[in-house]
Amino acid sequence: MMPDTMQQLTLSNVSLSFAGSPILEGIDLQLASDELVVVVGASGSGKTSMLRLAAGFQSADSGTVQMNGHDIAGPGAERAVVFQDDALFPWLNARDNVAFPLRLQGGIDRAERIRRADAQLAAVGLEGYGTRRLWQLSGGQRQRVGLARALVVQPAFLLMDEPFAALDALTRAQMQVALLEVWSRYRQGVLFITHDIDEALLLATKLVVLSGRPARVAETLTLDYGRRVLAGATTREIRADPQFQNLREQVLDRLFLSEPAA
Amino acid sequence: MSALQKNPLRRKSAALVSAITITAVLIIWWAVTGMHGIDPLFLPSPGAVLAKFAEVWREGYVDATLLQHLAASLLRVFAALAAAIILGVPVGLAIGTSTIGRGIFDPLVEFLRPIPPLAYLPLIVIWLGIGETSKIVVIGIAMFSPIAISTAAGVRSVAPNRIDAARAFGARGWQLLLHVRLPSALPEILTGVRIALGAGWSTLVAAELVAATRGLGFMIQSAAQFLVTDVVIMGILVIAGVAFLLEAGVRLLERWLVPWRGKL
Ligand SMILES: Nc1ncnc2c1ncn2[C@@H]1O[C@H](COP(=O)(O)OP(=O)(O)OP(=O)(O)O)[C@@H](O)[C@H]1O
Numbered sequence: 379m380m381p382d383t384m385q386q387l388t389l390s391n392v393s394l395s396f397a398g399s400p401i402l403e404g405i406d407l408q409l410a411s412d413e414l415v416v417v418v419g420a421s422g423s424g425k426t427s428m429l430r431l432a433a434g435f436q437s438a439d440s441g442t443v444q445m446n447g448h449d450i451a452g453p454g455a456e457r458a459v460v461f462q463d464d465a466l467f468p469w470l471n472a473r474d475n476v477a478f479p480l481r482l483q484g485g486i487d488r489a490e491r492i493r494r495a496d497a498q499l500a501a502v503g504l505e506g507y508g509t510r511r512l513w514q515l516s517g518g519q520r521q522r523v524g525l526a527r528a529l530v531v532q533p534a535f536l537l538m539d540e541p542f543a544a545l546d547a548l549t550r551a552q553m554q555v556a557l558l559e560v561w562s563r564y565r566q567g568v569l570f571i572t573h574d575i576d577e578a579l580l581l582a583t584k585l586v587v588l589s590g591r592p593a594r595v596a597e598t599l600t601l602d603y604g605r606r607v608l609a610g611a612t613t614r615e616i617r618a619d620p621q622f623q624n625l626r627e628q629v630l631d632r633l634f635l636s637e638p639a640a
Numbered sequence: 641m642s643a644l645q646k647n648p649l650r651r652k653s654a655a656l657v658s659a660i661t662i663t664a665v666l667i668i669w670w671a672v673t674g675m676h677g678i679d680p681l682f683l684p685s686p687g688a689v690l691a692k693f694a695e696v697w698r699e700g701y702v703d704a705t706l707l708q709h710l711a712a713s714l715l716r717v718f719a720a721l722a723a724a725i726i727l728g729v730p731v732g733l734a735i736g737t738s739t740i741g742r743g744i745f746d747p748l749v750e751f752l753r754p755i756p757p758l759a760y761l762p763l764i765v766i767w768l769g770i771g772e773t774s775k776i777v778v779i780g781i782a783m784f785s786p787i788a789i790s791t792a793a794g795v796r797s798v799a800p801n802r803i804d805a806a807r808a809f810g811a812r813g814w815q816l817l818l819h820v821r822l823p824s825a826l827p828e829i830l831t832g833v834r835i836a837l838g839a840g841w842s843t844l845v846a847a848e849l850v851a852a853t854r855g856l857g858f859m860i861q862s863a864a865q866f867l868v869t870d871v872v873i874m875g876i877l878v879i880a881g882v883a884f885l886l887e888a889g890v891r892l893l894e895r896w897l898v899p900w901r902g903k904l
């Protein structure tokens with residue numbers, strides 16, 4: 379199920395302001411379809427705004443947002459979005475939530491939609507949960523349903539806005555591993571937003587640090603802790619690694635370098 | 641949901657207090673009517689009202705049994721409800737989703753909302769005559785605004801993330817409305833239906849003022865003209881009881897149609 383060709387999502391020299399106050403300035407970001415790019419930044423720094431630009435919900439004041447060299451005109455099925463909460467449909471059960479994008483696409487009969495939705499639920503560890511209603515699922519399980527719904531249309535890119543922020547630490551660690559497994563299997567390009575630095579370091583193949591007001595890219599790091607997690611290392615082991623701790627300090631430095639005193 | 645509804649012990653004690661209140665009112669009523677000098681024409685005893693209920697149930701009053709009066713009234717109210725939903729939901733959607741829609745319909749809804757039915761009744765009769773239609777229209781007007789307003793509030797309060805997620809999957813215009821906005825607004829729409837049923841039911845007497853031959857409102861008015869106080873009071877109690885049952889019915893419907901309410 380690997381995307382046929384390498385796809386590229388690119389933000390070039392993008393600036394954005396709300397009501398005259400600049401939020402993002404001169405942002406460059408490249409996301410290829412085998413990368414897991416994580417954006418960290420302080421609260422209110424403009425991470426969500428950046429993801430909304432990439433998703434096509436919002437257009438930039440200046441600069442370009444392109445997919446494979448073409449300007450993005452709006453949201454599209456090749457860029458699926460996963461939010462922290464609220465984005466699932468409570469009137470549908472888990473399976474029908476996952477099948478929803480297929481129904482929109484049209485041309486796929488119901489039996490096939492159910493088959494694909496169930497397969498996708500199984501792929502995120504929710505085999506047999508299809509007929510559950512959303513309130514019969516835990517927060518982590520609901521987040522898995524959201525992930526399955528995003529994956530079912532085999533998008534080229536997965537845009538995730540703090541998807542695990544509302545979860546407890548243990549569930550969160552499990553979801554991080556689940557995401558890495560999904561990503562290594564399908565190799566969709568993932569744009570992952572978080573303000574948790576450990577999470578960012580653990581998941582990223584490329585870590586982008588936003589800092590300042592308006593926010594600019596203060597640092598870009600190439601990492602591969604995710605591969606170590608996939609190879610069987612526990613997140614605790616990795617966190618205890620002195621090199622990991624140095625990186626954390628370095629990112630913290632960059633994050634608050636140009637923050638005005640609040 | 642309030643803490644009162646969640647806590648079974650508190651709910652039980654609330655029900656107990658209500659039962660005590662009702663019993664107390666009945667006892668006072670019974671005691672007062674037992675006193676000397678209280679004319680049954682002014683206030684008949686609970687027993688007399690109950691006897692009247694049985695009599696009207698079996699033999700009827702003004703050419704129809706109680707059940708037939710009730711059926712006539714319910715039919716009008718439900719016909720009006722159907723019309724109010726068919727018109728009110730789309731109007732509410734228009735108000736809640738488009739600026740033009742809001743510009744057109746908001747003043748209309750706000751204009752109709754506070755007018756008491758007795759005020760527009762003569763106009764409706766002049767326009768539509770004294771037939772069944774005008775009765776349904778009078779009730780329907782009272783129901784229209786609550787449904788339109790609740791629907792508008794419902795579609796406006798849809799979580800933006802829900803809309804955005806659907807848009808990212810390619811949903812546009814009508815699909816968003818049908819698959820996301822409308823079902824998201826369903827809890828509020830049903831609240832609107834509950835309020836509308838209450839409002840419609842309470843305009844019943846007004847609606848049946850003109851040239852009705854059946855209906856609870858008509859029964860009460862006929863009885864009032866001949867000072868048959870026990871039928872008047874019995875009619876009022878039946879109207880109150882049915883209102884209570886309608887409310888309970890919609891709440892059941894809510895639990896069945898929007899089981900996620902209060903849970904997510
Ligand atoms: N629609 C909007 N209108 C006006 N200002 C906005 C809007 N959306 C965001 N902002 C402002 O833009 C800035 C960046 O917001 P954004 O949501 O992108 O931050 P964030 O990094 O995602 O924060 P958080 O970590 O708290 O989610 C904030 O100062 C916010 O107040």
Ligand SMILES: [Mg+2]
Nearest residue numbers: 425426427539
């Ligand atoms: Mg945000």
